[in-house]
Amino acid sequence: MAPVEKLELEREVSCPADKFYEFMKKDAAQLPQILPEYYKSCELLHGDGKSVGTIRLWKYTLGGPEVLVAKETIKSIDDRNKTVTYSIFEGDLKRMYKSFDIVLEVVPKGSNGSLVKGHIVYEKEHEDHPHPHPYLELFKNVANTLDSHLRKA
Numbered sequence: 054m055a056p057v058e059k060l061e062l063e064r065e066v067s068c069p070a071d072k073f074y075e076f077m078k079k080d081a082a083q084l085p086q087i088l089p090e091y092y093k094s095c096e097l098l099h100g101d102g103k104s105v106g107t108i109r110l111w112k113y114t115l116g117g118p119e120v121l122v123a124k125e126t127i128k129s130i131d132d133r134n135k136t137v138t139y140s141i142f143e144g145d146l147k148r149m150y151k152s153f154d155i156v157l158e159v160v161p162k163g164s165n166g167s168l169v170k171g172h173i174v175y176e177k178e179h180e181d182h183p184h185p186h187p188y189l190e191l192f193k194n195v196a197n198t199l200d201s202h203l204r205k206a
Contacts, residue, residue, distance in 0.1 A: 055177040057152070062171045062189045066200035070161035073169060074135040076203060077157055079103040084195070087202050090112055091191060102157040105130055111144075115187045128154065135159040150185070151176040155192075169196045 066073060076083075082102055085092040093112040100107030107127045112120055124143035130136075141153040156172040171192040173185055 055151070055180050055182075056177055057174060057176045058184070059175075060173045060184065060186065060189055061108060062192055063073070064169045064171075064193060064196040064200075065166060066196060067166040067198045068203045070135055070159045070167035072203050073167055073199065074137075074159040076095075076199065077159070078130060078137050084199075088115070088195060088198050091116065091194065096177070100127075113191075117196050125155075135161075146185075150180040151178050153185070154187075164169075166200075171196070186194065 066135070079102070082095040085094055091113055095111075096110040096111075098108040098110055101151065105127050109125055111123045111125065114120055122144040123141045123146055125138070125141050126155075128138040128140040130138075136156065136158045139155045139157070141147065141150075141155070146153045148155045152175060154174045156174065158172070160168040160170065160172040162168055171189070173188055173192075175185060180184065
């Protein structure tokens with residue numbers, strides 16, 4: 054049985070923490086318009102799109118031609134700590150991982166923007182499956198592009 058593992062990435066952004074966090078909590082479905090090279094579509098299947106229990110169907114790429122599918126739910130929201138946990142429960146990732154959660158945390162840095170932290174908590178379906186490092190690269194691209202987009206808005 055494979056152990057639960059964790060990958061982490063931090064990105065400093067210029068955008069205020071509240072603005073970045075509120076976007077990811079309430080408006081993440083807009084990512085296909087902001088990053089069409091990665092996100093092809095986002096379909097709301099259940100809920101209001103911004104609260105625990107929301108279910109969305111994402112079509113995305115990892116920078117290549119293959120379009121992947123993931124069905125996610127918002128597992129938890131912690132406004133005090135500016136943290137949202139998304140859980141992938143169906144789709145391409147489930148072929149390699151028994152569990153796959155993405156934890157987004159946004160930490161204020163005073164007047165100097167924020168620190169955006171991404172944690173991927175996963176359990177491989179089989180020991181020989183790869184670690185999901187390409188998703189850290191996707192996270193980095195999302196943080197950088199979203200920072201620029203939110204500062205312009």
